[in-house]
Amino acid sequence: MTLWIVAMIAVPVVAGLMIALGREEQARGTALLASFVSAIPVLGGLLRFDYADAARFQGRGSLEWLSELGIRLSVGIDGVSLLLIALTALLGPICVGASWTAIKERKRSYYAWLLALQGAMIGVFAARDLMLFYVCFEFTLLPMFVLIRQYGSDPEMRIRAATKFFLYTFTGSLLTLAGLVYVAWVGAQQNSGVWSLDMGYLTGVAQGMPGTQQAWVLAALLAGFAVKVPLFPVHTWLPLAHTEAPTAGSVILAGVLLKLGTYGFFRFAMMMTPSAFAEHAPTLAVLAIVGIIYAGLICWVQTDVKKLVAYSSVSHLGFCVLGLLAANRTGVSGSVLYMLSHGLSTGALFLMIGFMYERYHTRDMRTVGGLASKMPVWATFMVFFTMASVGLPGLNGFPSELLCLIGTFQSDAEWVQAGEPGAEGGLLGPWYAAVAGIGMVVAAIYLLYMVGKICFGELREPKHHADHDHELPDDLTAREITVLVPLAIGCLFFGLYPKSLTDPIADSVDVAVRTVLTGESPERVAPPPAAEDHAEDSHDGEGGP
Amino acid sequence: MMSTLAQSGVPEIMGSITLAHYLFVSAVMFVLGLIGFLTRRNLIIMFLCTELMFQAAGIALIAFSRFHMNLDGQTFVIFVLCVAAAEAAMGLALTVLLFRKRESLSADEWRELSG
């Protein structure tokens, strides 16, 4: 299992290097092949994973890195990580396929960075060492920066967007680093000066901190993760970055990169600082709810369709955070489900917009629209994914939204005390869910506004349509449909059988929920011994968060 | 010869010349170089002035080396001289290139680094 995990990270990175050193005209073919090959270890992981014991970090293995500081290359995955990795691997070939004709120049660098990004993202989800996590977390910025800056749509704005994206998220995560290092320092002091950055150990250390310290650590963690999510009011980098990024960049950004933030909430904010998390959950929930409605209403008045979808991510991720803040099994399961399903439907929406942009070189809904009469297949997919995003039952948006909202709703302290059969948690309550539920109505408003403009009505095409890209036919090509179909199937599957996804994460979610509600992790991880020189020791028995 | 000198600790022939003299010469050379560098605009002159400062430092190094009866300083100066020679070649080549670009040797012609 350990080897599978290592391969998950290593294959895309190595392939990326090969592409960078290889020939320009071979770049995209190699990338496609590599993205499929990278999926093999993930498949292996999915098959080898022991679902009966999904809360345990399986395939634990570590390698010396900087032993003086206790930093090791340590990996291991639980159910949540596994599914997020699977999502990342699924999006890999799709991103390559979506870039097939869109990227015409400097393909080597483009595909190399794309694959490196994939490796780094998997690294984030698989890391069990704080520093490895952080390095991967930060490394994702670099490929994304390049993708936006070099391959973005508008030559002027893309530089601005890339810079803002980089500086904004980087600034936030530096504070996170400070918080993590502080926790590691406290951990080293408790462990007679021996440093260790093992996540399981440090989680226990942080949980043992007094309230004020936890609050500060939580603040530091949130500084990075909330920006990444992004939570209102630190969201403004996202619309800009999304709008300028190339299609595949947007897909990855929406599909996985934003989930690094919610994953951080789940893995760190909940587990390390449970009591502070519980204390501040209502405040954060208010931010999430404000974000849901505020961003939703902003969507409604956008003219750039990509910006609209970008803002819709802000709104949607608000639900995701809300589910985590509810801190009960329904809410947190829904939230993890949201991480997965949002990647599919919003990623697909970005693909749709990308396909349109490739043909018309504009995203302005005032100049292009009514495409259903010219691109019926495209419009069909567009309506499908929009409905997935609206949260239509039977598609992927619904289970996650439903569970997040039920989780929020049932998490009422009075109800829990009164012993209502369906109440659990105690941090939020029905009013939060009711107000957040308005976001469902707002989502319908802006997404239907978008579909109404861009798919329906009289055909509107930009005046300079003479420079229509004639490499592409009017409607979708077989390649484009092939890219979309897996996502569509995924949307349907998630919608009709969410149990297949909530089961593998149930145990991890349970651990997280108990941690927050009781303030302490069920299992404490013993401090690791002073650094020893064993190259690769896979001790599968090591449990804990 | 050198070995006896080294062992005695104090140079016999130049008994009246102390470390302070060397340092004085070094300082004078350095200040001359500095003044030259600051006041002249000709790239070649300025370059020569930097060499002057360089050598001033070298003298100081050798003087201290002799004073402490430690060969480190002298070894170091030999390296510095080597580097200086290479650097002189590079510097002069650069100067020629710069001259070709602007048809002038004035340092004021080059101010692209202005913030």
Add this chain to the structure above:
Amino acid sequence: MTTLAADAAHSAVTSGPAWAILIPAFPILGFALAGFFAATGNKNKLPALATVVCLAASFVTTVLLYFAWKDAGGGAMTVKAWDWFDIGSPGADFVASFSFYIDSLTIYWMLFVTGLATLIGLYASEYMSHDVGLGYCRFFAAFNLFVFSMSCLVMGSNLVMLYLGWEGVGLCSYLLIGYFYKKPSAVAAAKKAFIVNRIGDLGLALGLYLTFVHFGTVEYADLFANEKLLTYVDAAGRGAFHEIPVAAQGIALLLMVGAFGKSAQFPLYVWLPDAMEGPTPVSALIHAATMVTAGVYLVARFYPLFLTSQFALPIVAWVGAITALLAATIGMAQFDIKRIMAYSTVSQLGYMFAGLGVLTPTGGAYHVLTHAFFKALLFLACGAVMHGFAGQLDLRKLSGLWRVKGWMVVTIGMFVGCINLAGVPFTAGYFSKDTIIAECFVTPGAGPIGWILLFTAFLTAYYTFRVFFRVFMGPTEYHAGDDLHDAEAAAAHDEEVEHEAETGDHHFHPHAPGWAINSVLAILAVCSIAATGLYFVGGGKVDVHGHEVKAKHYAQSMVLQSTAAYVTPYDHHAFHPDDHSGDHANADHAEEPPAGVEPPERAIERPVFEPDVTDTIAPEREADLREALTHHVPPPAGVGPQGSIGEPLSFFGYDPHKAMYYVSGGLGALGILLAAALHWVGRRDAAHCAMDGIAKRFGPIPRWAENKWYVDEFYDSTIRKPLLAVSTWVFAAFDRLVIDGLIVNGFGYLPRIAGSLIRPTQSGRLHAYASGMAVGVLVLMLIVVLVLVRTGGLS
């Protein structure tokens, strides 16, 4: 002697036949086939054929299920397809499986849903023929998907399944209203329908959450057997609403919002008239017969929850009545025949809600059924007109169509629909409407609702026959609509030679409906009349929670066996032993518990009475009733229909049910006569009639009514526009200028400002740097020296 436990045991739900899944599966197959035909570029009517076959198969399966259900004893059954949601292992699990709950209400609804869908699918195969190709496939794909969603809605075994169907039908409604997607008005109407429905859906969703929190389950089988719920129903029966937690009472109020959205009740009715932008078969199936009755289904299905809520049913009744009246007044002033039908649908849905609100779910459900047939018929007849006259819907431009060759079936169909809608005696619509109105006069406190509904019945008869007399009667005259550009139709018309004497456009020939349309109209006309029979047959003894109750007719027997048949909270007839309501005699009161037994158990076992079950009071029952009276806690006064007990429960001394036969029949006849006088007699052409002069005397009121009392404009100016303005000028601007501009970029500018302050030091001149360095070195040396001097290091 029944106890709570026995009740619960009785309602234990058995497992049903697995092939029931085929009912929703066939439409999905049809959907897949239509999609396949679309992908293969089909250019003939195969999608319609596939649809009709699939839907017919679904209908046949439903009929088979009906018999299987009867054979199984008539209880509730569940059929599980697969696990859908299952969160958490211990404690409060959120479990909702993809499964179906089959009881009488389900079957009752599914029978007419699948049956009508089949017929209307057949009708649509001809109606949509101008669009054969991709559009045809798209239409039938959505049509099938609709039937699938509707069957999930009706058959779902839990609230989440219901929600799936609920939103699913909303989606299909959206897709089908926006079928003519190039028309901006169609797109806007589709969007409006979806969004207004979403507001209702939010209520439904919150109701779902609250149900889960309070009862710990969303599965019907567990919910309706929940002991808490049974206790509440009992408490409500005693009028002891203070014993019921607010949370439990809130569920009904939330679900009600959802029902109002889907069933187009005030204030959420505005989407339905606009929904007429869709093709007429869609209007007939979705926006008249089936989808819009989902709200009625919801209330009927959750009747126990509505009973436990102090305010829910009175609100339902009042909203229904207000909607009925409001929509009727708007309908009177419209000129677009399809819109008139739309408003009449809203109005009739109001009747159904009023019926539910005044404690006669039977009346509501029966009206749903009769309305489904006659309104589908009316719509399809209007659609035939629209199809034949190139989209003409203005009743001022059509007249005397019955004389036009080939339009007799349509005329008869329209006539049958109209007499049903107008409530002409002995039609199905007459009986179902009367049940509701009469019940208003029976239920204490609901008298005003009854009067409103009676007045509305008069208006209904008027506007219904206004359409009929203007479009089908009088001198023959017609003008083509604006769909003449249709290439196929134009080509067909050119071939024909003008030989008919027309007073209208001389270049236009209406094309008479073909066999598909005519046969469907004929079948529906027969069904509409036959539905009357259900008022007289199909009754008999049914088993209600272990009690034998005599149902008067088929609809009642179906309702009584379902969850809609819970004990009515105010067994109001019991308060007036001398009322006509001797129907208590039907109940198995031998099981009346002896005095001293706890009230909850007493109430639970009280069987359900439909007040329209008219019998004479058995002498031995009178004592029972008087005894029952002494045990009843009077409900608090002034809480809606149930409140004031003192009111007479008779209609001027007569049995309301009998009186209504004459009163509403008379009012209907009056309305028809008025319509005839104003719109038929003496009318010379299509555009002018006697009403024109009279309308002028009312001043601006007819114009206001024609403009729908400006409700849309009111919503637009008080909700949509302010929200849009806030979004544009507050949120979007705030986001761009303050959050991103001031704060984020402000932070970004900090280093830039600092940089610009020290930038001059970077002059780019070599000498400046050198001097700076020299000065720096000097300063450093100075500091070193000073420090050494201070510390005495130099000495």
